[in-house]
Amino acid sequence: MMDLLIELFSEEIPARMQARAREDLKRLITDGLVEGGLTYASAGAFSTPRRLALAVEGLTAESKPVREERKGPRTDAPEKAIEGFLRSTGLTLDQLERRADKKAEVFFAVIEKPGRRAAEIVAEVLAAAIRDFPWPKSMRWGSGNLRWVRPLHSIVAILSDEAGAQVVPLTVEGITAGDTTRGHRFMAPDAFRVTGFDDYAAKLRRARVMLDHDEREAAIRQDAANLAFARGWDIVPDDALMAEIAGLVEWPVPLMGVIEDRFLSLPPEVLQTSMKEHQKFLSARNPATGRIEGFVTVANIEAPDDGATILKGNQRVLAARLSDAAFFWDNDLRVAKAGMEDWAEGLKSVTFHAKLGSQADRVERIAALAREVAPAVGADADAAEQAARVAKVDLRSAMVGEFPELQGTMGRYYAQAAGLPDAVADAARDHWRPKGESDSVPAQPVSVAVALADKLDTLTGFWAIDEKPTGSKDPFALRRAALGVIRLVLGNGVRVPLAELLSDYIDARRVLAEQDVHFFSARIAAGVKRRGIVPKAADLLAFLHDRLKVHLREQGIRHDVIDAVLAMPGSDDLTLVVARATALNDMLKTEDGTNLLQGIKRAANILSQAEEKDGVEYAFGADPKFAETDEERALFAALDAAEPKIAAAMKAEDFPAAMTAIAALRGPIDAFFEAVQVNTDNQIVRRNRLNLLSRIREAGRLIADLTKIEG
Structure with a gap:
């Protein structure tokens, strides 16, 4: 048995691509080895910003000889049929055997493939993997034709057993495989030789490279927690940011910084988002005040001054970023305190969809629908309509323009600044939810009414203009909107006759194509109804049922049980359906x-x-x-x-x-x-x-x- 070590050493690989790259390298190499006739015991992939590595253990030294017999056409078959068989086997006519088969004589091809050494197979597989690696984005450099995520500098490819190690004979676009790599770019840049994975990992650590992404992430998490604990603070949890930072450094050195007092009045979400998006800083919260008062930056070097210079530079850049955020915040508060009319007017110039009008048009529709849905969720209709009319205005704010992920969050702050009731302000924040499976569902009645209206407006609108998801394509996130409706309904025990509601709104959209949004709103408000469910509404209801099946299957309810219940009357009452199915x-x-x-x-x-x-x-x-x-x-x-x-x-x-x-x-x-x-x-x-x-x-x-x- 042999062990295989592969390293592909390049310029910095974007952190967001590393996890997928590890999986792809492992898949391409191991699948290729097995297809080549080799077996292996285990394989593990690793990454740092400058390298992808793969360790394969228990690899067979050579493939076994293979003898294959293929039955071909009759010997008197048309010439083209025989030629096709010859092409598929790679043989010539004189290499075929003639054998009696029932009442005819047929050609047989006997294909014998001798065993091959592992080094030969590894070289083919690795060369193909490098040339065809599925990077989301790649580049060419110099005069070569090879595409890689960043310029590829060297290849390590070593097969080792009890007798020693050998370099796999391989050259790809002028890069010849060897047994030499490099450590940390600044702290240990010299080249060194390796003989196998254990030797490779040990020498990398001495050269200030922590090979395992999970180990780097765990080290960052622990060191950051220790730094925060020393000040009596807590690190704000952010697993995605932790994973990203671990992909940015080869030798993580966390450093704790303090936010200047002049920025502490900014909303904590603004501080956290600004530091995360611009600086990749972890936020530190003071439990005594509830404010974010510090940050952790992760350096990629052990500095002689213990990081003082690095931290000083980072704090200077952070101050500039937070100054911008403070400027946005102050300007936005002035508009909010004035009533936000300027923002509401500005929504008229923001197109939601060419066939569905502006964001202002959409607000009118959502307001009408929120008012109709309100009684079913126990909300005050006036409050629901008021919340719907202000829920989208923060899209025109400078802060949301800079940080789109804060939409809704900032809407709540601005609604409070405008003196609106808490229920209305909370609905401005919560009407986007749930954004995904891990997101919680709003529970306050006004928030539920606006959130439902928002998602139902999206679904009925795109169904009315025949913009439905097809296959894996869902450019308007309609599956997510449907799941949001389901979770809102089930999470709050809402009893809504969806068939009638969907028909009313899809039918009203047909009228909207010929009239204006105010006619649409008046039509709904006046209770204009269409008898029976319209075809597009039936199709949309079926789409919701499909999403419901997926949702319930994940909770252990059989798909055939769901089908049995959906066949009953009242299947548009999702709360009723789930109670029956359960x-x-x-x-x-x-x-x-x-x-x-x-x-x-x-x-x-x-x-x-x-x-x-x-x-x-x-x-x-x-x-x-x-x-x-x-x-x-x-x-x-x-x-x-x-x-x-x-x-x-x-x-x-x-x-x-x-x-x-x-x-x-x-x-x-x-x-x-x-x-x-x-x-x-x-x-x-x-x-x-x-x-x-x-x-x-x-x-x-x-x-x-x-x-x-x-x-």
């Missing part, structure tokens, strides 16, 4: 539930076959006086007891009680099928028994369309 899913996890399902489906199958054969529907008339067995009479009695309980529980939306009631039928149904022959020769008894099966089927239909349940 209860049904829980019942089917029990033995009684599984067996009951089989009994109901058996009854439905027998019944459908009989109805198809006889050309009639067996749906009524079952009479216990025609029962011939105790099992039949027991089933009649069980159905008489269960049916009203199921119906009452479903009407009361007490779905667990409904499941308990129908589960009581499991024993009588099992006993019936065990003892009774449905299709007896006595036609009166047969019809009675089929009508009895109809009662079983209908009992199941009270719960869900159980025919959609698999198994």
Whole structure:
């Protein structure tokens, strides 16, 4: 067995590309080795700003010989068929064998491939990986044709075993593989030789390079926490920033700095965002004051003055950045205190979409929709409309112009500065949420109303103009908007008849194409309704159902259970759908539930076959006086007891009680099928028994369309 070490040494690799590059290097090399006939025990990929590395352990020294036989066309087949077979095998006609096969003679190709040394296979695989590496962005340099994320300087490719180490014979675009690399750019720039991965990792550490990204990140996290603890502060959690910083340095040296008092009045989100986006600083919060008062910068060098000069330079740059932020903040506050009318007017010049008007048009629509949704979420309609009208105005603020990720956050501050109620200010902040799976869902009624209106406006608008997601393409993030609607509805127990609501708004959008936004708002406010669900609304509802299935599957609810519930009336009430699906899913996890399902489906199958054969529907008339067995009479009695309980529980939306009631039928149904022959020769008894099966089927239909349940 052999071990393989690969290092691709270049200029700085962007931090955001390193994790994917590690995965791609491992995949390309290991897949290529296996395809070449080699096996290996384990593989690990590593990265620093200037290198990608791969260590493969337990690699076989050579591939095994391969003998393959392929059956070809008949010997009297057309010439083109034979030529195609020859091309696919790489053989000539005289190398083919003729063999008798049934009634004809056919060509056979016997392809023998001798075993190959690992070095030869590694050289081919590595050369192909370098030339075809899937960087998101790459460049050429000098006069060569090789593309890499940044200029590639050297390649280390070493195979080692008990006998020693050998360099893989490889040259790519003038770069010849060797056993030499370099350490830290400033602290240990000289070249040194390595003999294998353990030697490589140890010498890199002595040369001030920490090879493992996760180790660098852990070191940054720990050292930053220690620096903050010494001052009585806490580091504001930011895993994404931690990971990015670890991709910017080879030898992390965290340094603690203090924010000048003149900037401490800025909102903490502004301080954190400015330091993160411009400087890649970690924020430090003082628990005693609740303010962000310090920062941690991570240097890539151990300085003679313990980083004092580095820290001084960073603080000077930070002061300039925060001065800009303070200027934006002061100007924005003046506009906010004046009522934000200038910003609202400015939204008229911001296009949302060419076919959907400006942001001001959109605000009008969201305000009308928020007012309509408000009663369903327990919000005051006036407050919901007021919140919707100010929720987007911070898009015109200087601060959000500089830091778009602060939209909503700054809206709350500006709404408070304008003297608006807290519920309205909170809705300005929260109406964007949830932005993703990890984001929390607003709970305050006004915030929920505006957040729902915002996302429903987006969905109905793009559906109305036929801009729907296709395949993996979703340029307007409509899947995220749909999931946001689902989480808002479910997280707050909202009962909204979506089919009617979607139809109203998509139909109103059709009118909007010919009229102006004020006509649209007035039409909705006046309660102008369209009878029935319009086709585009039905399609949008199906899209929401698809997103709901994904959401519920992640919570352990089976897809067929969801389908069974969605087939019932009221499927546009997502809260109702989830309550039904959860209860049904829980019942089917029990033995009684599984067996009951089989009994109901058996009854439905027998019944459908009989109805198809006889050309009639067996749906009524079952009479216990025609029962011939105790099992039949027991089933009649069980159905008489269960049916009203199921119906009452479903009407009361007490779905667990409904499941308990129908589960009581499991024993009588099992006993019936065990003892009774449905299709007896006595036609009166047969019809009675089929009508009895109809009662079983209908009992199941009270719960869900159980025919959609698999198994």
